[in-house]
Amino acid sequence: MAKKTKTNSTELVTIHDQKLSRAQGGELHQTAEDGFDVLTTSQGAPVADDQNTLRIGARGPALMEDFHFREKIFHFDHERIPERVVHARGYGAHGFFETYDSLAEYTRADIFQRAGEKTPVFVRFSTVAGNKGSADLARDVRGFAVKMYTKEGNWDLVGNNIPVFFIQDAIKFPDLIHAAKQEPDRAFPQAQTAHDNFWDFIGLTPESMHMVMWIMSDRTIPRSLRFMEGFGVHTFRFINAKDESTFVKFHWKPKLGLQSVAWNEAVKINGADPDYHRRDLWQAIQSGNFPEWELGVQLFDQEFADGFDFDILDPTKIIPEEVLPVRPIGRMVLDRMPDNFFAETEQVAFMTQNVPPGIGFSNDPLLQGRNFSYLDTQLKRLGGPNFTHLPINAPKCPFAHFQQDGHMAMRNPVGRVNYEPNSFGKGPRESPARGYRHFPAEESGQKVQLRPESFADHYSQARQFFISQTPPEQRHIVMALTFELSKVETLAIRERMVSHLLNIDETMATEVAHRLGMQSMPKPAPAAVPTRQDLEPSPALSIVERGPKRFEGRKLGVLVADGVDAKLLKGLTSAVTKEKGLVELIAPKVGGVTVSDGSHIDAHHMIDGGPSVLFDAVALLTSPAAIEDVLKEATARDFVADAFQHCKFIGYDVSALPLLEKAGIAQDLDEGVIALPGEDGLAAFVEELGKLRVWGREPSVKLSSASPPVA
Ligand code: HDD
Numbered sequence: 042m043a044k045k046t047k048t049n050s051t052e053l054v055t056i057h058d059q060k061l062s063r064a065q066g067g068e069l070h071q072t073a074e075d076g077f078d079v080l081t082t083s084q085g086a087p088v089a090d091d092q093n094t095l096r097i098g099a100r101g102p103a104l105m106e107d108f109h110f111r112e113k114i115f116h117f118d119h120e121r122i123p124e125r126v127v128h129a130r131g132y133g134a135h136g137f138f139e140t141y142d143s144l145a146e147y148t149r150a151d152i153f154q155r156a157g158e159k160t161p162v163f164v165r166f167s168t169v170a171g172n173k174g175s176a177d178l179a180r181d182v183r184g185f186a187v188k189m190y191t192k193e194g195n196w197d198l199v200g201n202n203i204p205v206f207f208i209q210d211a212i213k214f215p216d217l218i219h220a221a222k223q224e225p226d227r228a229f230p231q232a233q234t235a236h237d238n239f240w241d242f243i244g245l246t247p248e249s250m251h252m253v254m255w256i257m258s259d260r261t262i263p264r265s266l267r268f269m270e271g272f273g274v275h276t277f278r279f280i281n282a283k284d285e286s287t288f289v290k291f292h293w294k295p296k297l298g299l300q301s302v303a304w305n306e307a308v309k310i311n312g313a314d315p316d317y318h319r320r321d322l323w324q325a326i327q328s329g330n331f332p333e334w335e336l337g338v339q340l341f342d343q344e345f346a347d348g349f350d351f352d353i354l355d356p357t358k359i360i361p362e363e364v365l366p367v368r369p370i371g372r373m374v375l376d377r378m379p380d381n382f383f384a385e386t387e388q389v390a391f392m393t394q395n396v397p398p399g400i401g402f403s404n405d406p407l408l409q410g411r412n413f414s415y416l417d418t419q420l421k422r423l424g425g426p427n428f429t430h431l432p433i434n435a436p437k438c439p440f441a442h443f444q445q446d447g448h449m450a451m452r453n454p455v456g457r458v459n460y461e462p463n464s465f466g467k468g469p470r471e472s473p474a475r476g477y478r479h480f481p482a483e484e485s486g487q488k489v490q491l492r493p494e495s496f497a498d499h500y501s502q503a504r505q506f507f508i509s510q511t512p513p514e515q516r517h518i519v520m521a522l523t524f525e526l527s528k529v530e531t532l533a534i535r536e537r538m539v540s541h542l543l544n545i546d547e548t549m550a551t552e553v554a555h556r557l558g559m560q561s562m563p564k565p566a567p568a569a570v571p572t573r574q575d576l577e578p579s580p581a582l583s584i585v586e587r588g589p590k591r592f593e594g595r596k597l598g599v600l601v602a603d604g605v606d607a608k609l610l611k612g613l614t615s616a617v618t619k620e621k622g623l624v625e626l627i628a629p630k631v632g633g634v635t636v637s638d639g640s641h642i643d644a645h646h647m648i649d650g651g652p653s654v655l656f657d658a659v660a661l662l663t664s665p666a667a668i669e670d671v672l673k674e675a676t677a678r679d680f681v682a683d684a685f686q687h688c689k690f691i692g693y694d695v696s697a698l699p700l701l702e703k704a705g706i707a708q709d710l711d712e713g714v715i716a717l718p719g720e721d722g723l724a725a726f727v728e729e730l731g732k733l734r735v736w737g738r739e740p741s742v743k744l745s746s747a748s749p750p751v752a
Contacts, residue, residue, distance in 0.1 A: 135379065147289075150399030186391040205356060258506075298589030361577075509583055540565055591621075602664055622730075630647055691713065
C-alpha cells in the first residue's frame with residue numbers, strides 16, 4: 042500500500058516541546074515527541090518534512106529555497122570516492138596481534154619487545170582485478186593487508202595470499218594491471234584474467250611464470266578468507282638497537298589450515314552468493330569464532346643471501362620453508378567487525394612505507410616503487426593530505442608534528458608556533474635516540490636502468506612449485522590453464538603460453554595443449570637461464586598438505602524433509618557442533634519441516650537458495666514419506682550431483698537413496714558417500730569429514746586419463 046504522504050504545507054507537523062537531551066556519548070541530541078532523535082540537516086537544523094520538497098502548491102514547481110532538499114541531494118551525489126585502482130573489492134575486520142617472545146636481538150620494533158604484548162590491528166582482505174561490486178570467488182590473488190597500531194607508529198604489512206609477484210620492477214605495474222582488468226574498448230571481462238590482454242602481457246613477461254603457477258593453482262579460489270595464508274612478499278629488514286640488520290620475510294599462517302574450492306564450485310558460488318567470503322567472515326566473527334593467524338618470519342643474514350640459489354631482492358622468488366624454516370613470532374586474532382564499512386574498510390589507507398623504528402626496506406625494486414605509489418594513491422582516493430585524521434588511519438600512539446591545513450584539517454597545531462626549530466621552547470623536537478633510523482646500507486654504482494642478471498631465472502621456481510603439488514592440485518593447474526587459455530581468442534597468444542609451460546613441465550604443457558585442441562606443439566620459449574632440475578619439491582607449497590585435520594570452522598549442509606528422524610538430526614548436529622563446525626538446514630520450504638517427533642524446525646535455506654556449493658560437506662536426511670516430493674525438486678538433484686562432482690563427503694540415511702539415483706551417482710558410490718551410522722557412529726563420521734574432499738573421486742568426474750601426446 043502506498044504510504045500516506047502530506048500534500049499540503051498547512052498539514053506539516055510542527056515540533057512541539059523540543060527537548061535537548063544528553064546522549065550516551067555526551068553529545069547533544071534533539072528528541073522528537075515520540076522518543077526518536079529529531080532528524081536534522083547537517084548544520085543541525087531540525088527537519089519537519091523529509092517526504093516532500095518545498096513547492097508552490099501541491100502540484101507546483103519546486104523552490105530553490107528548500108535548503109534541506111538541496112543539502113540532502115548534494116551530499117548523496119558525492120557519496121562515492123574513487124574505488125581503489127587495484128584491490129577495489131575488499132572486506133575488513135579489527136583484532137589484535139599478540140607477541141610470543143621478545144625479538145630485541147633482531148629488531149628494536151616496539152611491537153616485538155615484550156612477550157604477551159597486544160597490539161590493535163585492522164585487516165583488509167581483497168581481490169585485485171575486480172571492481173568494487175564484483176563477486177568474491179573470482180579467480181584472483183587475494184590482498185592481505187594488515188595495519189598494526191604499534192606504540193611507535195603504524196606498521197602496514199601490505200601483502201597478498203601468494204608469496205611472489207608477477208613482475209620484478211614497479212615500472213611494469215600499470216601495464217600488468219591494465220592487461221588484467223577489463224579490456225578498455227569493451228569494458229569486459231569483469232574480475233577475470235581469462236582474456237587475451239592478460240595472457241598476451243603475461244606471455245611477453247617470462248618473469249611472471251612462477252606467479253602464473255600460483256594463480257592457476259587453487260590458491261586463487263580460497264574457500265574462506267579465514268583459510269588463507271598471507272605473505273609480505275618482499276625481503277624486509279629487521280634493525281636492532283645497535284643498528285644491525287637481519288633480512289626478514291613475513292608469513293601469516295591460518296590456524297584452521299588452508300582450504301580452497303573447486304573451480305566449477307567457484308563459478309556457481311558467484312551466482313548463489315556473490316558475497317560468500319564477506320558473509321563467511323561476518324558470520325564467523327559475529328558468532329564468536331574468531332579467525333586466527335600466526336605470524337612467522339624467515340630470518341637470514343647477508344651470508345645466507347649470498348649463498349642462496351636466487352636473488353633475495355627478486356620478488357618473483359621464495360625461500361622454501363624446507364631451506365629456511367618459518368619461525369612463529371606471534372598471533373593475530375580478528376574479533377570485531379567495523380561499525381561502518383565505508384568509514385573503516387573503504388577509507389582505510391594502507392601504505393608500504395608505514396614502518397616503525399626497527400623495520401626497514403630492502404632494495405627489492407618492486408618494494409621501492411610501491412613505497413611511492415601508496416601515498417600517492419591515498420591522496421587521490423581520500424581527496425587531500427589529511428587522511429591520517431580519519432580514526433581508522435590515525436596512529437593510536439601519541440604523535441606530534443607541525444603539518445597543518447589542507448582539505449578537512451581537523452587537528453592543526455595549537456598556539457603560535459608551527460615550525461621547528463623555534464626559540465619559544467614549544468612543540469615537538471626530533472630525537473636521534475628514539476626516532477626512526479634508516480639502515481645505513483652502503484650503496485655505490487652507476488645510474489642505470491638495468492635488470493640484474495641475478496633476476497634472470499624465470500622457470501626454475503615455477504617448476505619447483507608445480508612438482509610440489511599433490512596430483513589433484515596438479516590436475517587443477519592444468520584445468521585452470523586450459524580454461525583461461527580457452528577464453529583467449531588469439532591463437533598465437535595461446536601458443537606462446539604453451540611455449541613457456543614447456544620450460545616448466547613438459548607433461549603439463551602437453552596436457553594443456555591437448556586439452557586446448559592444439560594441432561601441434563610450439564617450441565619451448567627461449568630461456569635466459571635453463572630451468573634447474575635439481576630443486577627439490579617443497580611440500581609447504583601444497584594446500585592439500587597444509588589442509589586442516591578437523592572439520593572445525595567448516596559448514597555441513599543438511600537437506601531435510603518432513604518426517605526427518607529427530608534423533609539422527611539432533612545427533613548429527615551435536616557431533617558437528619562438538620567439532621566446532623556449523624550446521625545449516627536446507628528444506629523444500631524455508632519455513633522448515635516437521636520432524637519425526639512432531640516438533641517443527643526452521644530451515645536456513647530453501648533448496649534453490651542453498652545449493653551444496655555453499656557447504657563443505659552435505660548430509661541427506663529425508664524420510665520415506667517425503668522423498669517423493671523432494672525428488673520433484675530439480676535443484677535437489679543438483680544439490681547432490683554437485684556435491685558429488687566437487688568431491689565432497691555425502692552422508693545419507695536410507696530414505697534418501699532414490700535421490701542418489703536421481704543424481705545419477707547411485708552406481709558410483711565410493712568411500713566418500715556414507716550411509717549415516719547410528720547415533721553412536723556420528724562422531725566418527727564427522728571426524729572423517731575433516732578430510733574435506735575425496736580427491737580420489739575426481740578423475741572419474743572431471744578429467745579423462747592422461748592425454749595422448751600432441752604432435
Ligand atoms: Fe599494491 C593496493 C598488495 C604491488 C600499487 N596492493 C594494494 C592492496 C594490497 C596490495 C593488499 C590493497 C590494500 C587495501 O586493502 O587497501 N601490491 C600488493 C602486493 C604487491 C603489490 C603484495 C607486490 C608484492 N602495488 C604493487 C605495485 C604497485 C602497487 C608494484 C605500484 C607501483 N597497490 C598499489 C596502489 C594501491 C594498492 C595503486 C591501490 C589502492 C591502494 O594502493 O591503497 O597504490
